[in-house]
Amino acid sequence: MNTTAVPPAPLDEVPAAQPRRTGWHLLDVTEVRHLTADTVAVTLDVPAALRDVFTHHPGRHVTVRHRRAGAELRRTYSICPPPHAPETLRLVIKRGGPGGFGDHATTRLARGDHLALSPPTGTFALPELPGAHHVLLAGGTGITPLAPMAAHVLRRDPACRVSLVHSVRTSADAVLADELAELKDEFVGRLTVLYVLTREDRGSGGDLPARRLDVAGLRRLLAAVDARPGPDTAFALCGPPGLIDTARRVLADAGADPSLVRWELFTAAGTAPRPPETTGPAPEAGEARVTALLDGRRRTATVQPHDPALLDALLRSHPDVPYACREGVCGSCRAKVLSGQVTADRQHALDERDRDAGYTLVCRARPRTPEITLDFDA
Structure with missing residues (x-):
């Protein structure tokens, strides 16, 4: 993010x-x-x-x-x-x-x-799967949504178990390590926490030698925590795009059910936002009209040909339209396209199911038709 x-x-x-x-x-x-x-x-x-x-x-x-x-x-x-x-x-x-x-x-x-x-939002969550093995993979501060997920499911489902892998540069970067250690003591035998240190080799005293998580490394980790893709194993991933892309590819190759693989991305704080790529045709009239449904209210705006995205047009007259990163990562501006068509690039926060259901990220979307209706409440 x-x-x-x-x-x-x-x-x-x-x-x-x-x-x-x-x-x-x-x-x-x-x-x-x-x-x-x-x-x-x-x-x-x-x-x-x-x-x-x-x-x-x-x-x-x-x-x-x-x-x-x-x-x-x-x-x-x-x-x-x-x-x-x-x-x-x-x-x-x-x-x-x-x-x-x-x-x-x-x-x-x-x-x-x-x-x-802003009020809390987001759709990142573990699936309802009683007695499951939940395998959580975090990169850096990607641990922040996964640690609460682990605590919640362990308390809610006494038959489940959780394996949490946290990839960090050094042991000093392992935020929440003390809290996770206390959680392990509370759920002995049901919670496994494994740290991967990418810039620190602790030899025989560490969990793994210093290395980045590539395809081979991720496969070894899955075997180490006995994470066998199947109907009783769910995966939740949170970290930088490179790690998540690699993990999703490894899980797909292993036959994991896509509906049991949940993920969320973040980008490094301070990274400058990139302008959207101009892909897809512009409306014939040179501008488009967008109608947005948000909190039960209807908002309208005119998208000019020079606008980088639909978000820019909406913000001119409606500053309450939700957004944060403008990178297609956080998902704050997620909306469903009810009518019309848009084109968008780098919608990292959406998966195939979201796109198939008609969702887009307004910070990355541009109009393909002169009239578009979006539903932020969907």
């Missing part, structure tokens, strides 16, 4: 009792705890009036809006509560490049500060 800068917009007044995908809420920071040299866990207070809005389940994420130097930074983070307090609204934030929100959070954010957050 990534950061992008846009002109600042005012906080929206959102009714507290109704969960919505849009709007921003100022929440108090109650704790900033350093997990590693460049990573902090930020806990936020959710007042009683907003508890329904911020009700979440493992795998969901929020977008943080931060103003800096007359511009606005947006960054998406998975909700990552500690295992002993699953209702807590906590974000794990890595520093990334200088000048971004991660830099601010890890060096200046303190108890008593306020953060503007």
Whole structure:
């Protein structure tokens, strides 16, 4: 998930009792705890009036809006509560490049500060599969949605077991290692945690010698945790695109059921957003009209030929349209195309089932027909 800068917009007044995908809420920071040299866990207070809005389940994420130097930074983070307090609204934030929100959070954010957050959203979740073997693969801070998923399913399903593989550069980068160790003690025999160190060779004292996870390495890992694709084995993957692409290919070659392979991507904080590729024909009239359904309301906008994506046209008059990364990674701007046609590139957050069902990412989509209707609520 990534950061992008846009002109600042005012906080929206959102009714507290109704969960919505849009709007921003100022929440108090109650704790900033350093997990590693460049990573902090930020806990936020959710007042009683907003508890329904911020009700979440493992795998969901929020977008943080931060103003800096007359511009606005947006960054998406998975909700990552500690295992002993699953209702807590906590974000794990890595520093990334200088000048971004991660830099601010890890060096200046303190108890008593306020953060503007969107309501939780997202579809990343483990399948309902009683008694399953859940195999979770995390790369770097991709551990943040997977650790809560592991805790949740272990407590909910006493017949399941979980194997969690965390790929990190060095042992010092293994965020949440202490919490996962406590979880292992609570679920002895049902939770296995394996660390792969890509830039640190600990010899016989480590889990594996230092190496990147290539196809051969992933196959060895699957064998090490006895992850045999079948109707009782589910997979959840979260990390950078290269790792997830390799893992999905390995699982497909092994015969894993695609419906039992769930995944989510992130990009390194501080990576500059790339402009969309201009693929596909433009409308004959040179512009298009887009109608968007969001939170039960209808919004319309005109897409000009120079607009990089549908999102840019919608934001001109409707700043509450959800988005964060503009990279096609976070999935915040996911919408279903009800009528008309779009073309889009690099929609990393969508899988084949999403695309077949008619979903697109508005930050990457461009019009192919003069009239388009989107449903963000679908």
